[in-house]
């Protein structure tokens with residue numbers, strides 16, 4: 571049996587990952603605030619934990635309960651996918667409430683760090699396949715005014731994955747760990763970004779533009795790419811992996827030049 575601990579499975583990418591991992595040889599531990607009944611109805615091999623990741627002091631207890639249900643000595647592999655995330659508060663930092671600042675950093679950075687730490691500690695004596703994927707974002711590098719917390723948390727998550735990757739090179743039974751930039755995906759998170767008030771979040775226009783111009787990937791396609799990464803033979807331990815298909819963006823920026831070419835050829839009479 572392979573065991574998967576996945577956060578943020580109530581919708582979006584996390585739900586699609588969980589759906590695609592359903593198998594009689596897989597057991598899934600799913601975590602989000604809202605229970606995903608649709609997912610639960612699809613398999614008996616799912617244990618659901620409705621849990622708010624903002625409560626970071628309760629994560630150890632949650633993980634202990636999960637690991638107590640796993641017979642690691644007979645497991646074929648154990649996998650952790652830190653996927654849950656929130657972009658709010660989307661605001662200039664001087665307008666953010668302190669409780670929202672801590673909430674964002676707890677869910678986006680501290681929770682995955684604690685999950686990673688406990689996962690490595692609970693599995694360190696086992697020579698089985700052990701892998702962690704931290705779902706990060708290109709927002710770690712591409713910055714927008716109003717998204718400082720999200721970007722800072724994702725940049726922190728990338729550095730954390732890289733450092734833990736180095737640490738694991740010193741382990742006798744290393745855990746593989748990578749950060750993944752999944753690209754731009756048609757989920758609630760994108761909707762939240764493009765629906766922000768443009769007066770307080772000027773980049774809302776950009777999020778609207780990527781939706782309108784077909785640059786978003788589906789959660790299903792993204793989940794497939796993430797799962798491919800998870801099982802890859804040459805797992806890129808300690809790396810930050812960008813899986814977005816940039817041809818979606820190129821197509822958009824090439825389109826005007828095509829139009830320009832067509833215009834100039836009609837002006838010159840060329841075909």
Ligand SMILES: NC(=O)c1ccc[n+]([C@@H]2O[C@H](COP(=O)([O-])OP(=O)(O)OC[C@H]3O[C@@H](n4cnc5c(N)ncnc54)[C@H](OP(=O)(O)O)[C@@H]3O)[C@@H](O)[C@H]2O)c1
Pocket residue numbers: 577578579580581582583584601602603604605621622623624652653654655656677705706707708751752753754755756757758759760
């Ligand atoms: N969509 C994109 O374009 C995009 C781009 C780059 C990176 N990403 C990354 O991809 C991952 C998945 O995002 P998504 O687009 O699928 O977002 P989404 O549709 O908004 O889903 C977010 C998931 O995280 C869970 N979550 C949020 N706050 C939580 C909390 N306090 N406790 C427990 N679970 C919580 C949500 O469940 P509940 O609300 O039920 O708790 C939900 O299942 C995130 O790490 C995100 O940063 C997405």
